[in-house]
Amino acid sequence: MSAGAVAVLLLGGALGAGVGRLVRLPMWPLTGALVGGAVVHTAVGGEMTVPTWWSVVAQVLVGAAVGATIVPGIGRQFRAVLLPGLLAVASIIGVGVLCGLLIAATGRVSQVVAVFGMVPGGVGEMVAAATALNADSAVVAGMHVLRLVAVLSMLPVLVRVARWLARDRGTEPEDPDGGDAT
Amino acid sequence: MTRRAPRLGGGPAHAALLLAGGAVGAWVFTLLNLPAGTLIGAVVGSALVNRSPWLPNGAQPLPVPVRVVGLALLGCAAGVRLDADTLTSLGHIAVPLVASIVALVALDLVLAVVLVRRYDVDPLTAVLACAPGGVSEIAVTGAQLGAEMGVLLAIHTVRVLAVVLLVLPVLVAVLGQS
Numbered sequence: 001m002s003a004g005a006v007a008v009l010l011l012g013g014a015l016g017a018g019v020g021r022l023v024r025l026p027m028w029p030l031t032g033a034l035v036g037g038a039v040v041h042t043a044v045g046g047e048m049t050v051p052t053w054w055s056v057v058a059q060v061l062v063g064a065a066v067g068a069t070i071v072p073g074i075g076r077q078f079r080a081v082l083l084p085g086l087l088a089v090a091s092i093i094g095v096g097v098l099c100g101l102l103i104a105a106t107g108r109v110s111q112v113v114a115v116f117g118m119v120p121g122g123v124g125e126m127v128a129a130a131t132a133l134n135a136d137s138a139v140v141a142g143m144h145v146l147r148l149v150a151v152l153s154m155l156p157v158l159v160r161v162a163r164w165l166a167r168d169r170g171t172e173p174e175d176p177d178g179g180d181a182t
Numbered sequence: 183m184t185r186r187a188p189r190l191g192g193g194p195a196h197a198a199l200l201l202a203g204g205a206v207g208a209w210v211f212t213l214l215n216l217p218a219g220t221l222i223g224a225v226v227g228s229a230l231v232n233r234s235p236w237l238p239n240g241a242q243p244l245p246v247p248v249r250v251v252g253l254a255l256l257g258c259a260a261g262v263r264l265d266a267d268t269l270t271s272l273g274h275i276a277v278p279l280v281a282s283i284v285a286l287v288a289l290d291l292v293l294a295v296v297l298v299r300r301y302d303v304d305p306l307t308a309v310l311a312c313a314p315g316g317v318s319e320i321a322v323t324g325a326q327l328g329a330e331m332g333v334l335l336a337i338h339t340v341r342v343l344a345v346v347l348l349v350l351p352v353l354v355a356v357l358g359q360s
Binding site for chain 2: 144
């Protein structure tokens, strides 16, 4: 990707995030920039892939921000949920594979595309695996992007359910719409 | 186990140290070829630096704009994957795809209820820990809302590790023959 294309994409993402904030999109920095990036790609056309450093910088910024919020006790938390966590993970992956097989059964996409598009693992790994098997990796990536957008959009509702659960237990989490909408 | 991040961090020098720690952690984890190594390494590196006893102001959060810029860059990277042809293909499977996403979200709630009721995990953490979203996005949401980050990162890291190390090789072997 040329320096000009990077600049245009940055501008499009920033505009998208700004509009997302104005219209109060859930997770506006992410979802707004996603829409902005898609609009830029559609307008420019052709192959458009962000350079590796782009993804690395993004992950370091987000990772460092998350790491700075962690206080002592994380190891104990990890051990406390190891068994239920494994069961949850097995269920999520199993249902993801099953959904992929059911989508493939419609005959509209190949089994490889459907399964790799629905397994909730790393997007990069799934796209790479689909590419290795000569499947349509763009559709696989698109399925993951749509899942991501759908889940992020539903997070406020999910957290409201969490609040309902919390009320049942006598505690209450914070309102996701109450703070800075990141 | 986590605290809600205030709007301002501990100053530019502190922020630079945390980002440097995150970058080193990301580099080390990537060298070790760990799945999602860049993100998890940055989390670990930043957390270790932030807890260092030689920091003059103690542990401080990063300024909010750092997280906003990171998320916007992630959003752009995802957005450029979508074009007209891809959207047309996705339109052909829209109904089963939406149904599948709804099924995964419903499963999220069921698992969250189990974690809350049987393992005394706080509800917000339980919902986010079982959400079928990206690790980066869910982690930053959890950090903002005050979820138990140990639980959250543990379950999502195990999910990605299980997929990459166990499920993916099996799927490649099975689907590659079909």
